Amino acid sequence: MRGAGGVWLRRAVFALHALFGMSAVRHDVPMTMADPPPETTAPIGSAPAMPPGGLRVVAVVALSLAAAGALVIVASVFPGTGPVLTRVWPWLFVAVFPIFATALVTEVAAHPRPAPRRRWATKGNDMFRDLFRWLPPRAGLALKVVLALGVVNFAVFAMTMGGQPVTENGRYYADDKGSLTELTAQQFDQAERTGARGFTGHEVMFDSMSAALLVANSRRRWSERAAGTR
Numbered sequence: 370m371r372g373a374g375g376v377w378l379r380r381a382v383f384a385l386h387a388l389f390g391m392s393a394v395r396h397d398v399p400m401t402m403a404d405p406p407p408e409t410t411a412p413i414g415s416a417p418a419m420p421p422g423g424l425r426v427v428a429v430v431a432l433s434l435a436a437a438g439a440l441v442i443v444a445s446v447f448p449g450t451g452p453v454l455t456r457v458w459p460w461l462f463v464a465v466f467p468i469f470a471t472a473l474v475t476e477v478a479a480h481p482r483p484a485p486r487r488r489w490a491t492k493g494n495d496m497f498r499d500l501f502r503w504l505p506p507r508a509g510l511a512l513k514v515v516l517a518l519g520v521v522n523f524a525v526f527a528m529t530m531g532g533q534p535v536t537e538n539g540r541y542y543a544d545d546k547g548s549l550t551e552l553t554a555q556q557f558d559q560a561e562r563t564g565a566r567g568f569t570g571h572e573v574m575f576d577s578m579s580a581a582l583l584v585a586n587s588r589r590r591w592s593e594r595a596a597g598t599r
Contacts, residue, residue, distance in 0.1 A: 419475060421587040421594075428583035431468045434461060435515075435576035438569045442522075445569075451561030455534075458565045458572070465575045472579035475586050503585035512581045519574030526567030534560040 419427075438461050444450045501509045532545030534557050541557035542549040552560060 419471075421590040424475060424583045424587040424590070427468065427471055428580045428587065431472070431576045431580035431583065434464055434468065435573045435580065437461060438573040438576065441569045442566050442573070445562040445566040448555070448558060448562075451534075451558040451565070454565035455561045458569045461572045462568050465572050465579075468579045469575050472582040476582050479586050479589065500581060500585050503588045504581055508581065508584065512577055515577045516574060519570050522567065522570035526563065526570065530563050530567055531560065534564065 438458075441454055441458055441461065445454055504512070532543035532548070532550065534552070535542050535544045535549075536557075537549075541552040541554060543552055543556075543560055
């Protein structure tokens, strides 16, 4: 028997993934963002800054979660691990949100300047250039590798995941948007392992990005303190 809390959490994650996945591939209405008025200033830098040491602590937590996710991905290769991994990966996935939110707020607060009239894609490129400027070279290379592997993992997951694995009356099914396909015990275990590998890949990617943002901002703040600019 699977815990009711774990089942609810997995279904919520699958529902969120389906919702945002649909919004990512459907482009009936072009997504645009109006330029802010020239006289306005973006509300950046108003949040109280976390000390560099605090950023390092949160970065260590993010890296620990990413390492735990990597272990889940490795374990998902072995048959029979589906039931255990299915109980673990939803909690790792949910833990991404506060960590990534902290990293984003820290990144935004680090740039107290007027909002320029330019494309959002250009602003995103500036963020990445600034990120890799402050990261140690090996850490920057490791982040690029993790992001590349995360994209590959997502592509494989999207092509091989046939639906959410569920049980009803002691029988195994894959639930694909309400359509149930009966599975054998081996197929059900494989479906659970595929789901664990796919969603945990997301978790590893975002936790790694969070850790990189936090470390980069920590190094920037130490540099600013040493220079006496903050």
